[in-house]
Amino acid sequence: MTTLLIENLCKQYGKLQTVKGVNLKLDAGERVALLGHNGAGKTTLMRMVLGLTPATSGKIAVLGTAAGSRHARNAIGFLPESVAFHGALSGREQLHHFARLKSETTKRADDLLERVGLSEAADRKIRTYSKGMRQRIGLAQALLGRPKLALLDEPTSGLDPISRHEFYDIVEDLANSGTAVLLSSHALTELETRTDRIAIMSEGRLLANNSLSALRQTAHLPIHVHVTTSEADADRIAAELGGERVNGRSITLICQQDGKIAMLGQITSLGAVIKDVDVTPASLEDLYRHYSIAEEGA
Amino acid sequence: MSVFTIARLELLIARRNMWVATAIILMGLFTVVLTLAGGAPTGTLGIDPLTVALTSITTLSVYLIPLIGLLLSFDAIAGEAERGTLALNLTYPMSRGEILIGKFLAHLGVLGVAIAVGLGLAVVLTIWQHGMTDLSFLPLLKLFGTSIALGAAFLGIGYLVSSLVRQTGVASGIVIIIWLVCVVLYDLGLLGALVADDGGAFTKDVFPWLLVANPADAFRLINTPEVSVSELASGIGAAGGVSGAAGQSASLLLWPVVALFLAWAAFRRIEP
Numbered sequence: 001m002t003t004l005l006i007e008n009l010c011k012q013y014g015k016l017q018t019v020k021g022v023n024l025k026l027d028a029g030e031r032v033a034l035l036g037h038n039g040a041g042k043t044t045l046m047r048m049v050l051g052l053t054p055a056t057s058g059k060i061a062v063l064g065t066a067a068g069s070r071h072a073r074n075a076i077g078f079l080p081e082s083v084a085f086h087g088a089l090s091g092r093e094q095l096h097h098f099a100r101l102k103s104e105t106t107k108r109a110d111d112l113l114e115r116v117g118l119s120e121a122a123d124r125k126i127r128t129y130s131k132g133m134r135q136r137i138g139l140a141q142a143l144l145g146r147p148k149l150a151l152l153d154e155p156t157s158g159l160d161p162i163s164r165h166e167f168y169d170i171v172e173d174l175a176n177s178g179t180a181v182l183l184s185s186h187a188l189t190e191l192e193t194r195t196d197r198i199a200i201m202s203e204g205r206l207l208a209n210n211s212l213s214a215l216r217q218t219a220h221l222p223i224h225v226h227v228t229t230s231e232a233d234a235d236r237i238a239a240e241l242g243g244e245r246v247n248g249r250s251i252t253l254i255c256q257q258d259g260k261i262a263m264l265g266q267i268t269s270l271g272a273v274i275k276d277v278d279v280t281p282a283s284l285e286d287l288y289r290h291y292s293i294a295e296e297g298a
Numbered sequence: 299m300s301v302f303t304i305a306r307l308e309l310l311i312a313r314r315n316m317w318v319a320t321a322i323i324l325m326g327l328f329t330v331v332l333t334l335a336g337g338a339p340t341g342t343l344g345i346d347p348l349t350v351a352l353t354s355i356t357t358l359s360v361y362l363i364p365l366i367g368l369l370l371s372f373d374a375i376a377g378e379a380e381r382g383t384l385a386l387n388l389t390y391p392m393s394r395g396e397i398l399i400g401k402f403l404a405h406l407g408v409l410g411v412a413i414a415v416g417l418g419l420a421v422v423l424t425i426w427q428h429g430m431t432d433l434s435f436l437p438l439l440k441l442f443g444t445s446i447a448l449g450a451a452f453l454g455i456g457y458l459v460s461s462l463v464r465q466t467g468v469a470s471g472i473v474i475i476i477w478l479v480c481v482v483l484y485d486l487g488l489l490g491a492l493v494a495d496d497g498g499a500f501t502k503d504v505f506p507w508l509l510v511a512n513p514a515d516a517f518r519l520i521n522t523p524e525v526s527v528s529e530l531a532s533g534i535g536a537a538g539g540v541s542g543a544a545g546q547s548a549s550l551l552l553w554p555v556v557a558l559f560l561a562w563a564a565f566r567r568i569e570p
Contacts, residue, residue, distance in 0.1 A: 050389045051389075052385060052388060052389065052569065052570060053569050070391045073390065073391040076389065078389045080382075080386050083382075083386065084381050084386075086381065086383060088311055088314040088315055089314070093307075093310065097306075101392060102390065103299075
């Protein structure tokens with residue numbers, strides 16, 4: 001069964017329409033990244049899936065049940081953006097409380113504290129925690145009750161690079177155990193290798209929804225080739241290859257996917273004057289910019 | 299089940315925030331002082347010493363119990379909304395009614411313990427001063443039960459304010475005003491109206507109802523012994539017998555139910 005099914009979803013606040021006809025589908029074990037600027041409608045979309053705010057029109061089904069129903073809420077683990085807890089409680093007390101609400105054992109809560117690397121600080125008051133530590137408690141509570149759907153809103157904000165890495169390891173385990181993961185972010189680079197599908201939202205509309213490589217293909221974004229040579233030869237080679245000299249001895253060339261091999265052949269035929277070659281495919285940033293600008297132009 | 303999980307957490311928070319200790323110390327301290335001070339006139343009046351103590355404690359409770367109730371409750375919803383914990387809590391599989399009842403049970407528990415400690419101290423001190431003879435315990439039970447009802451009413455009012463304004467600063471201001479109106483200004487207003495009316499239609503038909511409509515006054519009246527110690531009762535107490543114990547009990551029972559229902563209705567409308 002489809003874990004999350006969103007059909008033609010709209011949300012209107014007065015005259016402002018924040019979500020405009022979004023269709024999205026998540027199956028068990030899928031990791032989908034929801035990308036967009038602040039105000040693109042990502043958080044509103046999640047709030048509607050959680051049943052915190054009603055949809056103006058359209059349909060949301062979580063495991064076939066209505067959003068906000070007890071069954072749906074039982075199946076969802078949610079990590080809100082800038083998660084907060086009562087400062088007078090310890091991390092363990094807070095997590096035990098959430099475990100009881102999800103009919104989960106306190107033993108499992110303790111295991112999760114360990115999993116997110118908080119077992120040492122678990123008995124300290126949450127008011128003494130750093131933002132990263134609160135975020136870890138937030139992640140731990142989202143994992144309680146083995147959710148079928150995990151909604152993670154800006155989950156890596158406030159985490160250092162190592163913590164981010166650990167976070168995506170946990171997300172991978174979660175997906176491997178059959179949980180569908182929908183996470184929103186605007187930190188694009190870290191998502192490249194860590195998600196199965198990218199959904200791009202801008203001004204309430206879903207502009208793209210596909211795997212990273214498929215998005216690259218449809219976007220026809222140019223590939224950047226950086227050639228390093230010696231200072232003496234830089235100008236001559238730039239002219240020969242039709243590229244642009246960027247500094248002392250670097251040249252940037254731009255080509256399409258289908259011209260890449262021919263371009264590389266041309267470069268290698270120049271022989272020893274070429275010191276190094278770097279090929280950079282379109283990054284997530286480029287893609288994101290491409291899809292949001294295409295929409296604005298339309 | 300969720301109700302008890304919430305109540306358990308709220309009790310833990312109330313203990314951490316020293317609310318339990320504060321409530322118990324307040325009630326205990328004042329009852330001890332009043333019981334000891336109230337012991338003096340017993341000899342001349344020749345009535346049950348416990349009744350004398352309870353009359354003083356009733357007067358005190360009219361002020362103290364609504365205050366503690368409102369202070370325990372004003373933060374309940376607004377505080378969570380402001381801290382940002384409300385949204386996450388509402389995604390858990392439980393209804394808003396369960397959240398509200400859970401908090402209510404915990405706060406009522408805190409109040410109940412504080413009241414029980416206060417009254418227990420009053421009894422112990424009275425027995426210590428006057429011995430076991432001639433004590434009537436029925437007024438004591440009545441005072442305990444009605445104190446709980448009075449506290450419940452003001453807890454409900456506190457939750458209602460907390461759900462309506464969603465900002466703790468504003469909520470705290472409003473509950474202090476409500477407290478001032480209910481325990482002080484309301485009676486002064488009625489007294490002024492009585493004087494102005496000079497025994498007219500207002501005094502006979504409207505006044506008795508207005509008097510029991512305020513839970514604090516209903517509480518005061520129901521716990522004021524009628525004949526024997528009317529000297530100890532306030533002037534308003536003597537005048538209020540018209541509406542009777544039934545009206546007073548109904549007021550004390552209805553207020554918690556209505557206030558909690560309204561709080562739930564306001565809480566349900568919140569989109570965190």
